[in-house]
Amino acid sequence: MPAPLLSVSWTDEVTGRRGYLVVDRLVRGVASGGLRMREGCTLEEVTGLARGMTMKEALHYDPEARYVPLGGAKGGIDCAPGDPESYGVLVRYLRAMGPYVERFWTMGEDLGLTQETVDRAVAEAGLTSCVQAVYPLLDDREAARRRLADAFALRVGGISLGELAGGCGVAESALTALDRAGQPHRGTRVSLQGLGTMGGATARFLAGAGLTVVAVADAKGTIANDAGLDVEALLAARDAHGTVDRGALRPADRELPGGAWLSAKAEVLVPAAVSYCVDTANEQRIRARWVVEAANMPVLPEAEARLAARGVTVLPDVVANSATNAWWWWTLFGDIPADADRALAHVRRSMRALTGEVLDRAAHCGTTPRAAAHALVADRLPHIAARYGTYR
Structure with a gap:
């Protein structure tokens, strides 16, 4: 890899x-990728995530759409979000990275x-917006900003549309794999690590499709019920970090x-x-037939190879969780309205x-599937570069 x-x-x-900030690639002078904050975040981690963002963008390339995929980037801060000093660190980081946010990140x-x-x-930090670098690419900047703000303000069943878009994408990726394998939704069991932004919405959509959520892990441990958990009750009882009140x-x-x-x-x-979270020390504990990566880079390569040898299909993050990023741009560029x-x-x-x-x-x-996704990216990046250039 370059x-x-x-x-x-x-x-x-x-x-x-x-x-850290890593820009893997620019398209039309802009790169897209979120900012994470966690204790132990490293430059190597952020570099891998930035490469993943390049792939997610390329996989959603549609030459007929208003949204033209951007390059890939990622930011990371080595600090626990719950640290009393974390917000100050975040503001100072954004001030330091201000020229990049203004111009191309x-x-x-x-x-x-x-x-x-x-x-x-x-x-x-004195910045206009976290997506201000993309404004020069918009036909009608004010209309686009209103559309995105209106979309973020929408809530369905107590969950914002921004959260739901990502979880819907993960769920649809899983359901597509089940359908192709002839696996009925009813009676298929699901176990999730995380009930936060991505995990909570994914749980809702999978349960809504008829699957049975039998286990959910959060910061306090795992909640399990072989007959099925009440997903909506758990969602209503979680805090801002996705931790469920055990009283529920x-x-x-x-x-x-x-x-x-x-x-x-x-x-x-x-x-x-x-x-x-899945490595060679614990992959043998997995009894599932499908592993769907709603988080970024949860399965280490060596563990994935062992899972594949056992007949376990891993739906990679660059595919399964890519709808969160794509929804932002579909909305901002006007491919979809602010309508849930x-x-x-x-x-x-x-x-x-x-x-x-x-x-x-x-x-x-x-x-x-990961190798197949990488191959699709390799096919599409030259087309994007030929149309828009590599850095411009």
């Missing part, structure tokens, strides 16, 4: 905390940060250790919380088509 276009390391002058929430926190910190559990719900979600008796496993039904219908169609294309290529070439 080196990224730009790699920046930063040290907070107040706390000594480290932060569009970003939003990621692991450890909510969009509300990002927007507040962006304003305090039913008598038949069990509390298990945090790692129990991994070995739950379920056909579908959804890591939706942290990176690198139409937006989610667009997500479903797009994710069904993309996942199907990846699975078809994997089957035809005898490779994993």
